[in-house]
Amino acid sequence: MSSDPLVLAIDNGTQSVRALLFDTRGNLVAKGKQEIQPYFSEHPGWAEQHPEYFWKNLGTACSRLWASTDVTPDRIAGVTVTTQRGTVINLDKHGNPLRPAIIWLDQRHARVDGPIKGPWGWLFKVARLEDTIKRFREKTQANWIAQNQPEIWRKTRHFVLLSGYLNYRLTGQLRDSIGSQVGYLPFSYKRHRWENKRDFKWKAMPVKKSMLPELVSPGATLGHLTPEAASHLGVRKGLPVIAAASDKACEILGSGGLTPETACMSYGTTATINTTNKRYVEPIRLMPPYPSALPGRYSTEVMIYRGFWMVSWFKREFGLREQKIADERGIAPEELFDELVKDVPAGSMGLMLQPYWSPGVRQPGPEAKGSIIGFGDVHTRSHIYRAILEGLAYALREGKEKIEKRSGTKITRLRVAGGGSQSDAAMQLTADVFGLPAERPHTYETSGLGAAIDAAVGLGLHPDFETAVAAMTRVGDVFQPDPDASALYERLYSEVYLRMYPQLQPLYQKIRDITGYPE
Numbered sequence: 001m002s003s004d005p006l007v008l009a010i011d012n013g014t015q016s017v018r019a020l021l022f023d024t025r026g027n028l029v030a031k032g033k034q035e036i037q038p039y040f041s042e043h044p045g046w047a048e049q050h051p052e053y054f055w056k057n058l059g060t061a062c063s064r065l066w067a068s069t070d071v072t073p074d075r076i077a078g079v080t081v082t083t084q085r086g087t088v089i090n091l092d093k094h095g096n097p098l099r100p101a102i103i104w105l106d107q108r109h110a111r112v113d114g115p116i117k118g119p120w121g122w123l124f125k126v127a128r129l130e131d132t133i134k135r136f137r138e139k140t141q142a143n144w145i146a147q148n149q150p151e152i153w154r155k156t157r158h159f160v161l162l163s164g165y166l167n168y169r170l171t172g173q174l175r176d177s178i179g180s181q182v183g184y185l186p187f188s189y190k191r192h193r194w195e196n197k198r199d200f201k202w203k204a205m206p207v208k209k210s211m212l213p214e215l216v217s218p219g220a221t222l223g224h225l226t227p228e229a230a231s232h233l234g235v236r237k238g239l240p241v242i243a244a245a246s247d248k249a250c251e252i253l254g255s256g257g258l259t260p261e262t263a264c265m266s267y268g269t270t271a272t273i274n275t276t277n278k279r280y281v282e283p284i285r286l287m288p289p290y291p292s293a294l295p296g297r298y299s300t301e302v303m304i305y306r307g308f309w310m311v312s313w314f315k316r317e318f319g320l321r322e323q324k325i326a327d328e329r330g331i332a333p334e335e336l337f338d339e340l341v342k343d344v345p346a347g348s349m350g351l352m353l354q355p356y357w358s359p360g361v362r363q364p365g366p367e368a369k370g371s372i373i374g375f376g377d378v379h380t381r382s383h384i385y386r387a388i389l390e391g392l393a394y395a396l397r398e399g400k401e402k403i404e405k406r407s408g409t410k411i412t413r414l415r416v417a418g419g420g421s422q423s424d425a426a427m428q429l430t431a432d433v434f435g436l437p438a439e440r441p442h443t444y445e446t447s448g449l450g451a452a453i454d455a456a457v458g459l460g461l462h463p464d465f466e467t468a469v470a471a472m473t474r475v476g477d478v479f480q481p482d483p484d485a486s487a488l489y490e491r492l493y494s495e496v497y498l499r500m501y502p503q504l505q506p507l508y509q510k511i512r513d514i515t516g517y518p519e
Helices: 051-067 119-126 130-139 141-148 150-155 160-171 226-233 247-254 307-317 319-330 333-342 381-407 424-434 444-459 465-472 483-516
Strands: 006-012 016-022 028-035 076-083 088-091 156-163 175-177 215-216 221-224 238-242 262-267 269-278 298-304 350-353 371-375 413-417 438-441 475-479
Touching: 006 160, 016 051, 016 444, 051 160, 051 475, 076 247, 088 150, 088 160, 088 298, 119 130, 119 221, 119 226, 130 141, 141 150, 150 238, 156 160, 156 226, 160 175, 160 221, 160 226, 160 238, 175 221, 175 238, 215 413, 238 444, 247 262, 247 269, 247 298, 247 444, 262 381, 269 381, 298 381, 307 319, 307 333, 307 381, 319 333, 333 381, 333 424, 333 483, 350 381, 350 483, 371 483, 381 424, 413 424, 424 438, 424 475, 424 483, 444 465
Parallel strands: 006 076, 076 238, 175 215, 262 413, 413 438
Antiparallel strands: 006 016, 016 028, 088 156, 221 238, 262 269, 269 298, 350 371, 438 475
16 A cells, blocks of 8 residues: 555535545545534524534544544644634633534624714715625624623633634644635735724624634644544644635635636535635625635635525425435435436426525625526426526526626636535536536545645645646546537526516515515
8 A cells, every 4th residue: 555645634514524535646545424413503593503513523524534444544644624614613711612603504693783983984884885884793693692692702712713613622722724714703805814903893893803813824834733632533643734724715726726717616505606816806896705725815706605505405395205215226315316307408498596595695685585487387396406406507607707707807617516516417507507518526525625735735745736736636527518508598597597686676675674584
Protein backbone atom coordinates (compact mmCIF):
# COMPACT_ATOMS: atom_id res chain seq x y z
CA MET A 1 0.00 0.00 0.00
CA SER A 2 1.15 3.52 -0.77
CA SER A 3 2.55 5.55 2.11
CA ASP A 4 1.66 8.91 0.57
CA PRO A 5 0.34 11.43 3.12
CA LEU A 6 -3.42 11.81 3.49
CA VAL A 7 -5.70 14.60 4.65
CA LEU A 8 -8.56 13.94 7.09
CA ALA A 9 -11.42 16.25 6.10
CA ILE A 10 -14.42 16.57 8.41
CA ASP A 11 -17.61 17.70 6.65
CA ASN A 12 -20.38 18.59 9.13
CA GLY A 13 -23.38 19.19 6.90
CA THR A 14 -27.03 19.66 7.72
CA GLN A 15 -28.02 16.01 7.50
CA SER A 16 -24.80 14.09 8.17
CA VAL A 17 -21.23 14.30 9.43
CA ARG A 18 -18.63 12.71 7.17
CA ALA A 19 -15.01 11.85 7.91
CA LEU A 20 -13.11 11.66 4.63
CA LEU A 21 -9.59 10.65 3.70
CA PHE A 22 -8.17 12.23 0.53
CA ASP A 23 -4.79 11.68 -1.09
CA THR A 24 -2.81 14.36 -2.93
CA ARG A 25 -4.45 13.38 -6.24
CA GLY A 26 -7.96 14.05 -4.94
CA ASN A 27 -8.91 10.40 -4.61
CA LEU A 28 -11.35 9.55 -1.82
CA VAL A 29 -9.41 6.81 -0.03
CA ALA A 30 -11.92 6.07 2.74
CA LYS A 31 -15.11 7.48 4.24
CA GLY A 32 -17.11 7.32 7.45
CA LYS A 33 -20.60 8.78 7.46
CA GLN A 34 -22.93 9.40 10.39
CA GLU A 35 -26.49 10.58 9.73
CA ILE A 36 -27.65 13.29 12.13
CA GLN A 37 -30.93 14.85 13.15
CA PRO A 38 -30.68 18.30 11.53
CA TYR A 39 -32.49 20.02 14.39
CA PHE A 40 -35.20 19.83 17.02
CA SER A 41 -37.99 22.37 17.47
CA GLU A 42 -39.36 23.40 20.86
CA HIS A 43 -41.57 25.98 19.14
CA PRO A 44 -42.87 26.38 15.57
CA GLY A 45 -40.18 27.74 13.29
CA TRP A 46 -37.33 27.04 15.69
CA ALA A 47 -34.38 24.90 14.61
CA GLU A 48 -31.82 24.04 17.27
CA GLN A 49 -29.27 21.34 18.01
CA HIS A 50 -26.93 20.69 20.93
CA PRO A 51 -23.28 21.56 20.08
CA GLU A 52 -22.10 18.44 21.91
CA TYR A 53 -24.29 16.40 19.55
CA PHE A 54 -22.20 17.59 16.59
CA TRP A 55 -18.95 16.81 18.41
CA LYS A 56 -20.16 13.35 19.44
CA ASN A 57 -21.23 12.47 15.89
CA LEU A 58 -17.97 13.78 14.48
CA GLY A 59 -16.27 11.15 16.62
CA THR A 60 -18.72 8.48 15.46
CA ALA A 61 -18.05 9.36 11.81
CA CYS A 62 -14.31 8.97 12.44
CA SER A 63 -14.87 5.61 14.15
CA ARG A 64 -16.82 4.44 11.10
CA LEU A 65 -14.04 5.72 8.86
CA TRP A 66 -11.35 3.67 10.60
CA ALA A 67 -13.62 0.61 10.71
CA SER A 68 -14.07 0.80 6.93
CA THR A 69 -10.40 0.82 5.90
CA ASP A 70 -7.03 -0.73 6.60
CA VAL A 71 -5.36 2.66 6.16
CA THR A 72 -3.41 3.46 9.32
CA PRO A 73 -3.81 6.81 11.12
CA ASP A 74 -0.06 7.48 10.97
CA ARG A 75 -0.49 8.47 7.31
CA ILE A 76 -2.60 11.51 8.24
CA ALA A 77 -0.65 14.72 7.64
CA GLY A 78 -3.32 17.09 8.88
CA VAL A 79 -6.98 17.69 9.68
CA THR A 80 -9.45 20.23 8.30
CA VAL A 81 -13.11 21.08 8.91
CA THR A 82 -15.91 22.38 6.70
CA THR A 83 -19.42 22.94 8.04
CA GLN A 84 -22.91 24.18 7.33
CA ARG A 85 -23.19 27.95 7.26
CA GLY A 86 -24.87 30.39 9.63
CA THR A 87 -25.28 28.10 12.67
CA VAL A 88 -24.34 30.02 15.84
CA ILE A 89 -23.23 28.90 19.31
CA ASN A 90 -22.92 30.75 22.65
CA LEU A 91 -19.96 29.75 24.82
CA ASP A 92 -19.23 30.71 28.42
CA LYS A 93 -15.87 31.83 29.81
CA HIS A 94 -14.74 28.19 29.99
CA GLY A 95 -15.66 27.51 26.36
CA ASN A 96 -18.73 25.46 27.24
CA PRO A 97 -22.02 25.87 25.33
CA LEU A 98 -24.68 27.88 27.17
CA ARG A 99 -27.64 26.83 25.03
CA PRO A 100 -28.41 24.77 21.93
CA ALA A 101 -26.97 26.03 18.67
CA ILE A 102 -29.39 28.01 16.52
CA ILE A 103 -29.35 26.25 13.15
CA TRP A 104 -29.33 28.18 9.88
CA LEU A 105 -32.85 26.88 9.11
CA ASP A 106 -34.28 28.67 12.18
CA GLN A 107 -37.12 31.09 11.38
CA ARG A 108 -37.53 33.09 14.62
CA HIS A 109 -37.33 36.88 14.48
CA ALA A 110 -35.97 39.36 16.99
CA ARG A 111 -37.95 42.43 17.97
CA VAL A 112 -36.86 45.69 16.34
CA ASP A 113 -37.63 48.87 18.26
CA GLY A 114 -37.17 51.83 15.97
CA PRO A 115 -34.31 52.70 13.60
CA ILE A 116 -30.62 52.46 14.42
CA LYS A 117 -29.66 55.52 16.40
CA GLY A 118 -27.26 58.15 15.13
CA PRO A 119 -26.05 58.96 11.59
CA TRP A 120 -26.52 55.39 10.31
CA GLY A 121 -30.26 55.51 10.93
CA TRP A 122 -30.54 58.78 9.01
CA LEU A 123 -28.44 57.45 6.12
CA PHE A 124 -30.55 54.28 5.82
CA LYS A 125 -33.71 56.39 5.76
CA VAL A 126 -32.35 58.64 3.00
CA ALA A 127 -31.22 55.60 0.99
CA ARG A 128 -34.58 53.87 1.55
CA LEU A 129 -32.88 50.91 3.16
CA GLU A 130 -34.82 50.92 6.41
CA ASP A 131 -36.75 47.73 5.56
CA THR A 132 -33.55 45.91 4.54
CA ILE A 133 -31.79 46.85 7.78
CA LYS A 134 -34.90 45.96 9.79
CA ARG A 135 -34.92 42.44 8.30
CA PHE A 136 -31.19 42.10 9.03
CA ARG A 137 -31.78 42.99 12.69
CA GLU A 138 -34.79 40.66 12.90
CA LYS A 139 -32.81 37.71 11.56
CA THR A 140 -29.74 38.31 13.75
CA GLN A 141 -29.78 35.47 16.27
CA ALA A 142 -27.76 37.43 18.82
CA ASN A 143 -30.57 39.99 19.02
CA TRP A 144 -33.18 37.32 19.75
CA ILE A 145 -31.03 35.70 22.45
CA ALA A 146 -30.26 39.02 24.14
CA GLN A 147 -33.96 39.95 24.14
CA ASN A 148 -35.46 36.62 25.16
CA GLN A 149 -32.68 34.93 27.14
CA PRO A 150 -30.80 37.87 28.68
CA GLU A 151 -29.18 35.75 31.39
CA ILE A 152 -27.63 33.50 28.75
CA TRP A 153 -26.40 36.50 26.81
CA ARG A 154 -24.84 38.00 29.95
CA LYS A 155 -22.88 34.77 30.46
CA THR A 156 -21.80 34.61 26.81
CA ARG A 157 -18.07 35.23 26.43
CA HIS A 158 -17.69 33.84 22.93
CA PHE A 159 -20.16 33.85 20.04
CA VAL A 160 -19.04 31.56 17.23
CA LEU A 161 -20.24 29.68 14.19
CA LEU A 162 -20.31 25.87 14.19
CA SER A 163 -16.97 25.90 12.37
CA GLY A 164 -15.42 27.99 15.15
CA TYR A 165 -16.82 25.67 17.80
CA LEU A 166 -15.48 22.50 16.16
CA ASN A 167 -12.09 24.10 15.51
CA TYR A 168 -12.02 25.13 19.18
CA ARG A 169 -12.80 21.55 20.27
CA LEU A 170 -10.01 20.30 18.02
CA THR A 171 -7.29 22.78 18.99
CA GLY A 172 -8.34 24.49 22.23
CA GLN A 173 -7.96 27.84 20.47
CA LEU A 174 -10.73 30.25 19.49
CA ARG A 175 -9.70 30.69 15.90
CA ASP A 176 -11.71 30.20 12.73
CA SER A 177 -11.39 30.52 8.98
CA ILE A 178 -12.27 33.69 7.09
CA GLY A 179 -13.84 31.33 4.55
CA SER A 180 -16.39 30.10 7.09
CA GLN A 181 -17.82 33.50 8.07
CA VAL A 182 -21.29 33.40 6.58
CA GLY A 183 -24.01 34.56 8.95
CA TYR A 184 -25.48 37.46 10.89
CA LEU A 185 -22.22 38.67 12.38
CA PRO A 186 -20.27 41.96 12.22
CA PHE A 187 -18.08 40.60 9.41
CA SER A 188 -16.88 42.65 6.45
CA TYR A 189 -17.55 40.58 3.35
CA LYS A 190 -15.58 43.10 1.31
CA ARG A 191 -12.43 43.26 3.46
CA HIS A 192 -12.57 39.71 4.89
CA ARG A 193 -12.17 40.76 8.51
CA TRP A 194 -14.31 41.86 11.42
CA GLU A 195 -15.93 45.20 10.67
CA ASN A 196 -14.25 48.41 11.79
CA LYS A 197 -15.60 49.88 15.02
CA ARG A 198 -17.66 52.55 13.24
CA ASP A 199 -19.68 50.12 11.11
CA PHE A 200 -23.46 49.99 11.70
CA LYS A 201 -23.40 46.23 12.41
CA TRP A 202 -21.93 46.84 15.87
CA LYS A 203 -24.97 49.03 16.60
CA ALA A 204 -27.39 46.52 15.05
CA MET A 205 -26.47 43.68 17.42
CA PRO A 206 -25.08 43.21 20.95
CA VAL A 207 -21.98 41.30 19.82
CA LYS A 208 -18.61 42.67 20.98
CA LYS A 209 -15.36 42.06 19.13
CA SER A 210 -13.91 40.29 22.18
CA MET A 211 -16.58 37.60 21.74
CA LEU A 212 -15.45 36.70 18.24
CA PRO A 213 -12.70 34.26 17.22
CA GLU A 214 -9.43 35.26 15.63
CA LEU A 215 -9.71 34.86 11.85
CA VAL A 216 -7.15 33.23 9.55
CA SER A 217 -7.14 32.62 5.80
CA PRO A 218 -8.07 29.28 4.23
CA GLY A 219 -4.94 27.16 4.12
CA ALA A 220 -3.46 28.70 7.28
CA THR A 221 -2.86 26.70 10.46
CA LEU A 222 -5.54 27.13 13.12
CA GLY A 223 -3.68 25.13 15.75
CA HIS A 224 -2.81 21.53 16.56
CA LEU A 225 -4.90 18.63 17.81
CA THR A 226 -5.16 18.36 21.56
CA PRO A 227 -4.68 14.90 23.09
CA GLU A 228 -8.42 14.68 23.84
CA ALA A 229 -9.36 15.66 20.27
CA ALA A 230 -6.81 13.28 18.76
CA SER A 231 -8.30 10.41 20.76
CA HIS A 232 -11.80 11.43 19.65
CA LEU A 233 -10.72 11.35 15.98
CA GLY A 234 -8.54 8.26 16.30
CA VAL A 235 -5.35 9.97 15.12
CA ARG A 236 -2.09 11.06 16.74
CA LYS A 237 -2.01 14.20 18.88
CA GLY A 238 -0.37 17.40 17.67
CA LEU A 239 -1.46 17.09 14.04
CA PRO A 240 -1.95 20.50 12.40
CA VAL A 241 -5.54 21.67 11.92
CA ILE A 242 -5.78 23.69 8.70
CA ALA A 243 -8.42 26.34 7.99
CA ALA A 244 -10.84 25.45 5.19
CA ALA A 245 -14.13 27.29 4.51
CA SER A 246 -17.90 26.86 4.59
CA ASP A 247 -19.39 23.81 2.88
CA LYS A 248 -20.65 25.73 -0.16
CA ALA A 249 -17.32 27.52 -0.62
CA CYS A 250 -15.48 24.21 -0.35
CA GLU A 251 -17.84 22.62 -2.88
CA ILE A 252 -16.83 25.27 -5.40
CA LEU A 253 -13.12 24.67 -4.83
CA GLY A 254 -13.64 20.90 -4.89
CA SER A 255 -15.47 21.29 -8.21
CA GLY A 256 -12.50 23.13 -9.69
CA GLY A 257 -14.17 26.54 -9.79
CA LEU A 258 -11.31 29.04 -9.81
CA THR A 259 -12.57 31.68 -12.26
CA PRO A 260 -15.82 33.59 -12.96
CA GLU A 261 -16.30 31.73 -16.26
CA THR A 262 -17.07 28.51 -14.37
CA ALA A 263 -20.36 28.37 -12.47
CA CYS A 264 -20.58 25.81 -9.69
CA MET A 265 -24.06 24.69 -8.76
CA SER A 266 -24.86 22.92 -5.54
CA TYR A 267 -27.89 20.66 -5.54
CA GLY A 268 -28.03 20.35 -1.78
CA THR A 269 -30.49 21.19 1.00
CA THR A 270 -29.97 24.76 -0.20
CA ALA A 271 -29.51 25.09 -3.96
CA THR A 272 -26.91 27.63 -5.07
CA ILE A 273 -25.07 28.87 -8.12
CA ASN A 274 -21.66 30.44 -7.51
CA THR A 275 -18.68 31.82 -9.33
CA THR A 276 -15.26 32.64 -7.89
CA ASN A 277 -14.11 36.19 -8.50
CA LYS A 278 -11.14 38.39 -7.64
CA ARG A 279 -13.54 41.33 -7.46
CA TYR A 280 -16.27 42.08 -4.92
CA VAL A 281 -19.43 41.53 -6.98
CA GLU A 282 -22.88 41.65 -5.40
CA PRO A 283 -25.13 39.32 -7.46
CA ILE A 284 -28.14 41.22 -6.10
CA ARG A 285 -27.73 44.73 -4.73
CA LEU A 286 -26.81 44.66 -1.01
CA MET A 287 -26.43 40.86 -1.03
CA PRO A 288 -22.67 40.41 -0.51
CA PRO A 289 -20.50 37.75 -2.11
CA TYR A 290 -19.30 35.29 0.50
CA PRO A 291 -15.68 34.45 1.29
CA SER A 292 -14.21 31.89 -1.05
CA ALA A 293 -12.24 28.81 -0.01
CA LEU A 294 -9.54 30.38 -2.19
CA PRO A 295 -7.82 33.02 -0.03
CA GLY A 296 -8.64 36.60 -0.94
CA ARG A 297 -11.34 35.65 -3.45
CA TYR A 298 -15.09 36.15 -3.40
CA SER A 299 -17.86 33.65 -3.99
CA THR A 300 -20.63 35.41 -5.90
CA GLU A 301 -23.76 33.43 -5.04
CA VAL A 302 -27.46 33.25 -5.76
CA MET A 303 -29.29 30.94 -3.40
CA ILE A 304 -32.61 29.10 -3.47
CA TYR A 305 -33.17 28.69 0.24
CA ARG A 306 -35.02 25.36 0.32
CA GLY A 307 -33.42 23.97 -2.83
CA PHE A 308 -33.27 20.19 -2.95
CA TRP A 309 -35.00 20.11 0.39
CA MET A 310 -38.04 20.31 -1.91
CA VAL A 311 -37.10 16.94 -3.35
CA SER A 312 -37.00 15.50 0.18
CA TRP A 313 -40.35 17.18 0.84
CA PHE A 314 -41.86 15.54 -2.25
CA LYS A 315 -40.49 12.13 -1.33
CA ARG A 316 -41.87 12.44 2.19
CA GLU A 317 -45.33 13.69 1.17
CA PHE A 318 -45.88 11.89 -2.15
CA GLY A 319 -43.19 9.22 -2.53
CA LEU A 320 -44.16 6.49 -0.08
CA ARG A 321 -44.94 4.10 -2.95
CA GLU A 322 -41.41 4.40 -4.37
CA GLN A 323 -39.87 4.12 -0.90
CA LYS A 324 -41.79 0.89 -0.29
CA ILE A 325 -40.93 -0.62 -3.67
CA ALA A 326 -37.26 0.31 -3.23
CA ASP A 327 -37.19 -1.42 0.16
CA GLU A 328 -38.74 -4.54 -1.35
CA ARG A 329 -36.24 -4.60 -4.24
CA GLY A 330 -33.28 -3.66 -2.08
CA ILE A 331 -32.38 -0.67 -4.26
CA ALA A 332 -31.95 3.05 -3.61
CA PRO A 333 -35.27 4.92 -3.89
CA GLU A 334 -33.51 7.54 -6.04
CA GLU A 335 -33.46 5.06 -8.91
CA LEU A 336 -37.27 4.96 -8.92
CA PHE A 337 -37.58 8.72 -8.61
CA ASP A 338 -35.34 9.10 -11.65
CA GLU A 339 -37.80 6.86 -13.49
CA LEU A 340 -40.60 9.27 -12.50
CA VAL A 341 -38.72 12.12 -14.19
CA LYS A 342 -37.94 10.15 -17.34
CA ASP A 343 -41.59 9.16 -17.76
CA VAL A 344 -42.57 12.82 -18.21
CA PRO A 345 -41.60 14.95 -21.25
CA ALA A 346 -39.58 18.14 -20.94
CA GLY A 347 -41.80 20.96 -19.73
CA SER A 348 -43.94 18.64 -17.57
CA MET A 349 -46.83 19.04 -20.03
CA GLY A 350 -47.29 22.68 -19.09
CA LEU A 351 -46.83 22.44 -15.32
CA MET A 352 -44.64 25.31 -14.08
CA LEU A 353 -43.25 25.66 -10.56
CA GLN A 354 -41.71 28.62 -8.74
CA PRO A 355 -39.51 27.15 -5.97
CA TYR A 356 -39.94 29.75 -3.23
CA TRP A 357 -41.07 27.32 -0.53
CA SER A 358 -39.25 29.72 1.82
CA PRO A 359 -39.20 33.51 1.41
CA GLY A 360 -36.09 35.46 0.49
CA VAL A 361 -34.64 38.80 1.55
CA ARG A 362 -34.61 40.96 -1.60
CA GLN A 363 -35.17 38.91 -4.78
CA PRO A 364 -37.45 37.17 -3.98
CA GLY A 365 -38.64 39.31 -1.11
CA PRO A 366 -39.93 38.30 2.32
CA GLU A 367 -43.47 37.98 0.97
CA ALA A 368 -42.51 35.27 -1.55
CA LYS A 369 -44.27 31.92 -1.61
CA GLY A 370 -44.05 28.86 -3.81
CA SER A 371 -46.48 28.28 -6.63
CA ILE A 372 -47.42 25.70 -9.26
CA ILE A 373 -49.47 26.75 -12.28
CA GLY A 374 -50.76 24.97 -15.35
CA PHE A 375 -52.53 21.98 -13.79
CA GLY A 376 -54.71 19.79 -16.00
CA ASP A 377 -56.27 16.34 -15.76
CA VAL A 378 -53.20 14.77 -17.42
CA HIS A 379 -50.94 15.64 -14.51
CA THR A 380 -49.73 13.09 -11.95
CA ARG A 381 -47.20 12.92 -9.14
CA SER A 382 -44.53 12.36 -11.78
CA HIS A 383 -45.30 15.69 -13.41
CA ILE A 384 -45.11 17.48 -10.06
CA TYR A 385 -41.75 15.87 -9.32
CA ARG A 386 -40.29 16.86 -12.67
CA ALA A 387 -41.75 20.36 -12.31
CA ILE A 388 -39.88 20.72 -9.00
CA LEU A 389 -36.57 19.90 -10.69
CA GLU A 390 -37.36 22.18 -13.61
CA GLY A 391 -38.39 25.02 -11.29
CA LEU A 392 -35.13 24.78 -9.38
CA ALA A 393 -33.17 24.78 -12.65
CA TYR A 394 -35.11 27.84 -13.90
CA ALA A 395 -34.41 29.69 -10.64
CA LEU A 396 -30.71 28.88 -10.81
CA ARG A 397 -30.53 29.89 -14.46
CA GLU A 398 -32.05 33.22 -13.45
CA GLY A 399 -29.30 33.42 -10.84
CA LYS A 400 -26.69 32.71 -13.53
CA GLU A 401 -27.95 35.61 -15.60
CA LYS A 402 -27.91 37.96 -12.59
CA ILE A 403 -24.29 36.98 -11.87
CA GLU A 404 -23.30 37.49 -15.51
CA LYS A 405 -24.94 40.92 -15.61
CA ARG A 406 -23.34 42.09 -12.38
CA SER A 407 -19.87 40.63 -13.05
CA GLY A 408 -19.69 41.40 -16.77
CA THR A 409 -18.32 37.89 -17.36
CA LYS A 410 -20.07 35.24 -19.43
CA ILE A 411 -20.42 31.84 -17.77
CA THR A 412 -19.26 29.13 -20.17
CA ARG A 413 -18.84 26.07 -17.92
CA LEU A 414 -21.29 24.46 -15.54
CA ARG A 415 -20.27 22.14 -12.70
CA VAL A 416 -22.96 20.51 -10.57
CA ALA A 417 -22.32 18.99 -7.13
CA GLY A 418 -24.36 18.10 -4.05
CA GLY A 419 -26.74 15.23 -3.40
CA GLY A 420 -29.06 16.11 -6.28
CA SER A 421 -26.20 15.86 -8.76
CA GLN A 422 -26.24 12.07 -8.34
CA SER A 423 -29.48 11.97 -10.33
CA ASP A 424 -28.76 11.52 -14.06
CA ALA A 425 -32.24 12.83 -14.82
CA ALA A 426 -31.60 16.03 -12.86
CA MET A 427 -28.23 16.49 -14.57
CA GLN A 428 -29.72 16.07 -18.06
CA LEU A 429 -32.58 18.41 -17.25
CA THR A 430 -30.06 21.00 -15.99
CA ALA A 431 -28.05 20.82 -19.21
CA ASP A 432 -31.25 21.29 -21.21
CA VAL A 433 -32.54 24.27 -19.18
CA PHE A 434 -29.17 26.07 -19.24
CA GLY A 435 -28.29 25.11 -22.81
CA LEU A 436 -24.79 24.19 -21.55
CA PRO A 437 -23.04 20.90 -20.85
CA ALA A 438 -23.57 19.96 -17.20
CA GLU A 439 -20.39 18.53 -15.73
CA ARG A 440 -20.36 16.30 -12.68
CA PRO A 441 -17.12 16.35 -10.62
CA HIS A 442 -15.25 13.07 -10.29
CA THR A 443 -16.31 12.68 -6.65
CA TYR A 444 -19.60 13.25 -4.90
CA GLU A 445 -17.73 14.55 -1.83
CA THR A 446 -16.77 17.91 -3.34
CA SER A 447 -17.17 19.86 -0.12
CA GLY A 448 -14.76 17.58 1.71
CA LEU A 449 -12.44 17.65 -1.30
CA GLY A 450 -12.38 21.45 -1.29
CA ALA A 451 -11.44 21.40 2.38
CA ALA A 452 -8.74 18.83 1.61
CA ILE A 453 -7.35 21.13 -1.11
CA ASP A 454 -7.08 23.95 1.44
CA ALA A 455 -5.29 21.57 3.78
CA ALA A 456 -3.00 20.16 1.08
CA VAL A 457 -1.74 23.64 0.24
CA GLY A 458 -1.46 24.62 3.89
CA LEU A 459 0.54 21.48 4.66
CA GLY A 460 2.87 22.03 1.71
CA LEU A 461 1.68 18.89 -0.08
CA HIS A 462 1.07 21.13 -3.11
CA PRO A 463 2.91 24.43 -3.68
CA ASP A 464 -0.14 26.55 -4.50
CA PHE A 465 -3.89 26.41 -5.10
CA GLU A 466 -3.68 26.29 -8.90
CA THR A 467 -1.43 23.22 -8.71
CA ALA A 468 -3.57 21.59 -6.05
CA VAL A 469 -6.81 22.12 -7.98
CA ALA A 470 -5.24 20.81 -11.20
CA ALA A 471 -4.01 17.70 -9.38
CA MET A 472 -6.99 17.00 -7.14
CA THR A 473 -10.08 17.88 -9.24
CA ARG A 474 -11.35 16.56 -12.55
CA VAL A 475 -14.58 16.18 -14.46
CA GLY A 476 -16.52 12.93 -14.31
CA ASP A 477 -19.73 12.50 -16.32
CA VAL A 478 -20.78 15.22 -18.78
CA PHE A 479 -24.41 15.69 -19.87
CA GLN A 480 -24.88 17.43 -23.22
CA PRO A 481 -28.01 19.55 -23.80
CA ASP A 482 -30.66 18.12 -26.10
CA PRO A 483 -31.41 20.78 -28.77
CA ASP A 484 -35.16 20.15 -28.88
CA ALA A 485 -35.57 20.15 -25.10
CA SER A 486 -33.39 23.27 -24.80
CA ALA A 487 -35.54 25.13 -27.33
CA LEU A 488 -38.70 24.24 -25.41
CA TYR A 489 -37.16 25.26 -22.07
CA GLU A 490 -35.92 28.54 -23.54
CA ARG A 491 -39.48 29.58 -24.36
CA LEU A 492 -40.95 28.37 -21.06
CA TYR A 493 -38.21 30.14 -19.12
CA SER A 494 -38.30 33.48 -20.95
CA GLU A 495 -42.03 33.68 -21.73
CA VAL A 496 -43.49 32.11 -18.57
CA TYR A 497 -41.09 31.55 -15.67
CA LEU A 498 -39.53 35.03 -15.65
CA ARG A 499 -43.01 36.56 -15.54
CA MET A 500 -44.34 34.46 -12.69
CA TYR A 501 -42.86 36.30 -9.73
CA PRO A 502 -43.66 39.85 -10.93
CA GLN A 503 -47.23 38.77 -11.69
CA LEU A 504 -47.74 36.85 -8.43
CA GLN A 505 -45.87 39.18 -6.07
CA PRO A 506 -48.90 41.40 -5.32
CA LEU A 507 -50.94 38.30 -4.50
CA TYR A 508 -48.18 36.95 -2.25
CA GLN A 509 -48.21 40.28 -0.42
CA LYS A 510 -51.99 40.07 -0.01
CA ILE A 511 -51.67 36.54 1.41
CA ARG A 512 -49.07 37.82 3.85
CA ASP A 513 -51.25 40.77 4.87
CA ILE A 514 -54.32 38.59 5.42
CA THR A 515 -52.76 35.53 7.06
CA GLY A 516 -49.62 36.98 8.61
CA TYR A 517 -47.58 34.20 7.00
CA PRO A 518 -44.71 34.31 6.24
CA GLU A 519 -43.88 36.72 9.06
